[in-house]
Amino acid sequence: MTANVYFFEDSRMAAVRLAAELNIGCEPIYHRSFPDGESLVQVVKPSSIAIIYRSLNRPNDKLIELMLAASALRDRGAVSIVLVAPYLAYMRQDKAFQPGEAVSQKVIGKFIATHFDALVTVDPHLHRAASLQAVVPGINACAVSGATTLSSMIALEATHDTILVGPDVESRQWVESVAASLGLGVLVGEKRRLEDRKVELAIPNIEQVRGRPIVLVDDLISTGGTLLRCAALLRAAGAKRIEAIATHCLAEPADLQALADGGVERVRSTDSVPGPTASASLVPAIAQALREVVRKMSSDGRR
Numbered sequence: 265m266t267a268n269v270y271f272f273e274d275s276r277m278a279a280v281r282l283a284a285e286l287n288i289g290c291e292p293i294y295h296r297s298f299p300d301g302e303s304l305v306q307v308v309k310p311s312s313i314a315i316i317y318r319s320l321n322r323p324n325d326k327l328i329e330l331m332l333a334a335s336a337l338r339d340r341g342a343v344s345i346v347l348v349a350p351y352l353a354y355m356r357q358d359k360a361f362q363p364g365e366a367v368s369q370k371v372i373g374k375f376i377a378t379h380f381d382a383l384v385t386v387d388p389h390l391h392r393a394a395s396l397q398a399v400v401p402g403i404n405a406c407a408v409s410g411a412t413t414l415s416s417m418i419a420l421e422a423t424h425d426t427i428l429v430g431p432d433v434e435s436r437q438w439v440e441s442v443a444a445s446l447g448l449g450v451l452v453g454e455k456r457r458l459e460d461r462k463v464e465l466a467i468p469n470i471e472q473v474r475g476r477p478i479v480l481v482d483d484l485i486s487t488g489g490t491l492l493r494c495a496a497l498l499r500a501a502g503a504k505r506i507e508a509i510a511t512h513c514l515a516e517p518a519d520l521q522a523l524a525d526g527g528v529e530r531v532r533s534t535d536s537v538p539g540p541t542a543s544a545s546l547v548p549a550i551a552q553a554l555r556e557v558v559r560k561m562s563s564d565g566r567r
């Protein structure tokens with residue numbers, strides 16, 4: 265059985281690292297757009313186990329290209345195709361918030377389950393789904409936790425008086441896990457989203473932050489609106505310095521600038537999405553999960 269990691273150009277760096285960690289080959293997936301916007305995807309070197317690494321930020325075109333890549337790999341004899349998508353898109357729309365809205369999580373989950381034999385992702389945004397397995401029915405699914413990687417980002421610098429702040433109840437699992445590993449204090453906010461970029465937020469016991477360094481901890485920075493509001497409250501309450509860490513950072517340069525202007529001195533994330541905030545690699549954690557997924561697929565007789 266041959267195994268390769270396959271990558272599109274936008275994910276080259278992490279894919280090469282992953283292949284090196286797994287001690288297997290690494291092959292490009294060639295892609296070009298026709299003048300009418302359609303995609304042409306080509307896989308040159310086949311393998312029986314194909315691991316496609318691609319993060320799903322800005323996902324729409326990527327999903328079509330992944331579908332075409334999976335088809336090309338199967339046509340060339342792949343028996344098992346694993347999608348490694350460190351950031352998994354469309355997980356936040358997990359119900360119809362307004363009548364008539366599509367439940368994107370369900371649709372994209374089924375799409376992935378149709379084209380791939382296994383999915384490995386990191387901290388998927390599953391606030392109402394029972395598990396990642398429930399989102400991608402019938403295939404192997406593994407959600408790697410980014411908490412250890414987040415802890416490692418601040419382990420050497422956080423002083424004993426640092427307080428970790430999670431902006432909302434959903435962030436509690438990450439902020440508490442990082443705080444427990446470093447022995448730091450925690451505050452968790454209460455949030456209500458008003459618009460795409462605007463939230464209403466309160467942080468119970470915020471008076472504790474006076475004169476103390478703060479690290480905001482979240483799974484996802486999208487527009488940065490949540491952290492911006494948090495920072496405003498924390499500054500007003502006398503926080504000494506504020507920085508932020510998150511598993512995934514989708515923020516655009518203008519959003520990062522707004523955070524800096526709003527008093528967030530530094531924003532760091534894992535490399536789940538390539539960009540200026542990416543400062544810790546998820547590759548070792550993903551490699552460990554992949555070994556387990558491939559072992560399980562083998563024992564299930566899927567290859």
Ligand code: R5P
Pocket residue numbers: 431432434435460461463482483484485486487488489490491
């Ligand atoms: C919400 O549940 C998430 O954990 C994040 O807090 C949220 O997605 C961040 O979005 P934004 O950066 O646009 O406020």
